[in-house]
Amino acid sequence: xxxxxxxxxxxxxxxxxxxxxxxxxxxxQKIEAKKHLNAYIEVFEKEALERxxxxxxxxxxxxxxxxxxxxxIGVKDNICIKDHKLSASSNMLKxxxxxxxxxxxxxxxxxxxxxxxxxxxDEFAMGSSNETSAYGKVLNAIDENRTPGGSSGGxxxxxxxxxxxxxxxxxxxxxxxxxxxxCGVVGLKPTYGSVSRYGLxxxxxxxxxxxxxxxxxxxxxxxxxxxxxxxxxxxxxxxNEVDSFSLKPLKKQKIAYFKxxxxxxxxxxxxxxxxxxxxxxxxxxxxxxxxxxxxxxDYLIPTYYVLSTAEASSNLSRYxxxxxxxxxxxxxxxxxxxxxxxxxxxxxxxxxxIMLGTFVLSAGYYDAYYTKAxxxxxxxxxxxxxLYSNFDFILSPTAPNPAFKFGEKSEDPVAMYLExxxxxxxxxxxxxxISLPLYKTKEGLPIGMQLMANDxxxxxxxxxxxxxxx
Amino acid sequence: xxxxxxxxxxxxxxxxxxxxxxxxxYCADSxxxxxxxxxxxSPLTLGHPGTLPVVNEEAxxxxxxxGVAMNCSIRNENGFARKNYFYADLPKGYQITQDKxxxxxxxxxxxxxxxxxxxxGIERIHMEEDAGKSTHDLDPFNxxxxxxxxxxxxxxxxxxxxxxxxxxxxxxxIEVRKLVRYLDICDGNMEEGSLRCDxxxxxxxxxxxxxxxxxxxxxxxxxxxxxxxxxxxxEFEFKRQIDVIEAGGTIDQQTRTFNAADGSTAMMRSKxxxxxxxxxxxxxxxxxxxxxEEIEKIKAEMPKLSSELFNEYVNDLKLSEYDAGILSExxxxxxxxxxxxTFTTNYKAATNFMIGPVKSYLNEHAVEITEFPLKAKxxxxxxxxxxxxxxxxxxASSKLFDAxxxxxxxxxxxxxxxxNLIQDSDEGFIEGIIDEVLAKNAEKVEAYKNGNKNLLGxxxxxxxxxxxxxxxxxxxxxxxQDKLDS
Numbered sequence: 039x040x041x042x043x044x045x046x047x048x049x050x051x052x053x054x055x056x057x058x059x060x061x062x063x064x065x066x067q068k069i070e071a072k073k074h075l076n077a078y079i080e081v082f083e084k085e086a087l088e089r090x091x092x093x094x095x096x097x098x099x100x101x102x103x104x105x106x107x108x109x110x111i112g113v114k115d116n117i118c119i120k121d122h123k124l125s126a127s128s129n130m131l132k133x134x135x136x137x138x139x140x141x142x143x144x145x146x147x148x149x150x151x152x153x154x155x156x157x158x159x160d161e162f163a164m165g166s167s168n169e170t171s172a173y174g175k176v177l178n179a180i181d182e183n184r185t186p187g188g189s190s191g192g193x194x195x196x197x198x199x200x201x202x203x204x205x206x207x208x209x210x211x212x213x214x215x216x217x218x219x220x221c222g223v224v225g226l227k228p229t230y231g232s233v234s235r236y237g238l239x240x241x242x243x244x245x246x247x248x249x250x251x252x253x254x255x256x257x258x259x260x261x262x263x264x265x266x267x268x269x270x271x272x273x274x275x276x277x278n279e280v281d282s283f284s285l286k287p288l289k290k291q292k293i294a295y296f297k298x299x300x301x302x303x304x305x306x307x308x309x310x311x312x313x314x315x316x317x318x319x320x321x322x323x324x325x326x327x328x329x330x331x332x333x334x335x336d337y338l339i340p341t342y343y344v345l346s347t348a349e350a351s352s353n354l355s356r357y358x359x360x361x362x363x364x365x366x367x368x369x370x371x372x373x374x375x376x377x378x379x380x381x382x383x384x385x386x387x388x389x390x391x392i393m394l395g396t397f398v399l400s401a402g403y404y405d406a407y408y409t410k411a412x413x414x415x416x417x418x419x420x421x422x423x424x425l426y427s428n429f430d431f432i433l434s435p436t437a438p439n440p441a442f443k444f445g446e447k448s449e450d451p452v453a454m455y456l457e458x459x460x461x462x463x464x465x466x467x468x469x470x471x472i473s474l475p476l477y478k479t480k481e482g483l484p485i486g487m488q489l490m491a492n493d494x495x496x497x498x499x500x501x502x503x504x505x506x507x508x
Numbered sequence: 509x510x511x512x513x514x515x516x517x518x519x520x521x522x523x524x525x526x527x528x529x530x531x532x533x534y535c536a537d538s539x540x541x542x543x544x545x546x547x548x549x550s551p552l553t554l555g556h557p558g559t560l561p562v563v564n565e566e567a568x569x570x571x572x573x574x575g576v577a578m579n580c581s582i583r584n585e586n587g588f589a590r591k592n593y594f595y596a597d598l599p600k601g602y603q604i605t606q607d608k609x610x611x612x613x614x615x616x617x618x619x620x621x622x623x624x625x626x627x628x629g630i631e632r633i634h635m636e637e638d639a640g641k642s643t644h645d646l647d648p649f650n651x652x653x654x655x656x657x658x659x660x661x662x663x664x665x666x667x668x669x670x671x672x673x674x675x676x677x678x679x680x681x682i683e684v685r686k687l688v689r690y691l692d693i694c695d696g697n698m699e700e701g702s703l704r705c706d707x708x709x710x711x712x713x714x715x716x717x718x719x720x721x722x723x724x725x726x727x728x729x730x731x732x733x734x735x736x737x738x739x740x741x742x743e744f745e746f747k748r749q750i751d752v753i754e755a756g757g758t759i760d761q762q763t764r765t766f767n768a769a770d771g772s773t774a775m776m777r778s779k780x781x782x783x784x785x786x787x788x789x790x791x792x793x794x795x796x797x798x799x800x801e802e803i804e805k806i807k808a809e810m811p812k813l814s815s816e817l818f819n820e821y822v823n824d825l826k827l828s829e830y831d832a833g834i835l836s837e838x839x840x841x842x843x844x845x846x847x848x849x850t851f852t853t854n855y856k857a858a859t860n861f862m863i864g865p866v867k868s869y870l871n872e873h874a875v876e877i878t879e880f881p882l883k884a885k886x887x888x889x890x891x892x893x894x895x896x897x898x899x900x901x902x903x904a905s906s907k908l909f910d911a912x913x914x915x916x917x918x919x920x921x922x923x924x925x926x927x928n929l930i931q932d933s934d935e936g937f938i939e940g941i942i943d944e945v946l947a948k949n950a951e952k953v954e955a956y957k958n959g960n961k962n963l964l965g966x967x968x969x970x971x972x973x974x975x976x977x978x979x980x981x982x983x984x985x986x987x988x989q990d991k992l993d994s
Contacts, residue, residue, distance in 0.1 A: 116557075124558075235560060240792075244791035271560060271562065273562050355592060360599075361554065401784045
């Protein structure tokens, strides 16, 4: 049990060494002190303290306390919180306030959590460096010249810098795991459908998943078991309820890794060395680690970008300047309400992706791009399914590089997209995957390792992840 | 021979039927009609960020019923798709519809024009959601948007290009409306927009064979809000297209709008400007599986359709096709008749009563059969009196009927007594009257016996008058003849 874990906090609460109010207050002060990191877009100071006091009363009155009692949670600004602003870090949603709460928020609150505020991210969750946010970049607390990764950069830094107990992010192609890796925290993307997407601003509907950032695996597990399970408001959610995970040691696991993923030149030397180190360790602990020939790596990024942008181009159509959000003051007619509002309201990266997605769905190109990519996705799913008949997990680094410097890749979108090479597979096939902060470069930059498991095997994944964390 | 006679019109219809489900296609918002603008709107209908659709199962059942009624194949695995376009009353920027996997595949619908039956092919039926309503003429500066209708479930019924005249199109729409009303899945009101129709119209030279390759390019005509207007639009388009062709021009595929003021059509957009809707599978909705057992269950629960009732009336009740057609046209009217014949086996008399006084009453009062005050049992009692010779059909269907519809709770026989309408069939009583009448008219009796048979009517009239209308005319007529001929 680490000192900053939820369990440690709850122990202190039980021993009356701290209170929800005190804990919340200290987070608020720390957020203020670390304001330059730009992790939070908005802090719900008054509301959080009121809730903390309400919860303290609840404890005084000896009422039953929820499993996230007093836990301070930051929420990526693409998740709806009733009566609070919601922007997806975009000017397009300037001034917009959500009139309902996402299922995950309802579930966290039902377990007595405290929502601290809204966290910065790449605009509409599109980016790998948090540089596309309309609120400016988030700084990596380990090296402020470096990006925290993206798109959930604010969520990663909030945990990294101790600005909350845990945070929520969303992961469409690696947006939880890659920043977790860059910031040295735990980041978990659940199985597609495990966590309701109701109230998550859609980027790519068949990829998006909400998941936790945490200081340790146990905290991530606690958040996940709270938010996961069937939701009637999301037709793609799993059919079963999720009660609680019990994490237990697993021995003699069979772990696969893709030869092509490790044996190539684009992977950072120290990342590769860390991976080799982990492999040796796992074998020494009695597991089997096997290199698998997986000739599909080159297809992952193109397939992901064709499908995710196609869905995004449609999902983002509702931001049209007509009903809510930004409307261009320069629009003189109906058509211009659309064209000007969208041209002025969306940032460059979002527009890139809308155009790419619109293109791949267009008459005459649909079959060559969208249909083909769907076929590749199905093949990948089958191949990975087959693999799980022989293996328990798939292991890889989370990203080919440690956190890069601001501006380093912002002029080269393809280089930026390649940072997703290890993470997109889990989104393409729907598997749960976790990034664990197991290594550091000589300079002290975190290196995350990613463990992927079969659909709905979160309990097994978290169990093994906890073992690695030790 | 007019130039128009050289050409044959080809029509395919796309009918949108608004389903009368309680909630919307993909969310729990009410579909209630006539409430204040923008009240049946949740975050889902408003297209707010983060909202997700959930399929309304009642709508699926309705679509399946329509498919079964049109002999369509029913799909087990139903996928949804997004149709992307920008419009102010489409808050999501896309419509959730079905593209490659419509719930109902090919089928047909029988229509009848001038006594000739014809099967019209059905291409498909699919489910989708309605858009909101834009009002451009209420506010001088702004377009007003009402999203109450946004998300209301629709089925779109697409016919094959099998219709060959405006009259056939009209009959097709009549049959479609009959079906949706029989199935109780849509109120079928075209004027209010719960049934909408777009027509794809083309022409070809009659000298060529009637097959798809020979059809000209089609124009799609929209915005016809009545069946008559559909006919008018077809007639207009038919002539317009021929005029263009005869003047050496060509018909280009385009979308046209119907102008109800003068019955004309005008171009809305050309093929070049047609939207690219960028259909793709709706990622927010998984495949909806409908098992064969579920389809069978829905079939079993379906009411008898117009065509079935028609056949029963003709074959089992031995009614004329004309009578059967009128009785089966409206579901509730047929249901009333069906109840009536549980009390009587005199089907023809029951039919006459329905088509005669009952229908006249409905027409005169402009009400539906569901608002008709008399119980079927009361009519059955009237019919029984006619059968028992207690009164004539005419008396029952006029005097007694008129009195009863004003006092529907009254006892039928008491009312008949009160109005003194019960006839006397007692031969002794009637004979007495006849004897009196004949005695008074000895000269005429003589004349009758000398061959003036026309006088029978006069005797009959005198007898009825003397009996104050209570003598059973059948009995009286027979007795008079017996006496005169003896």
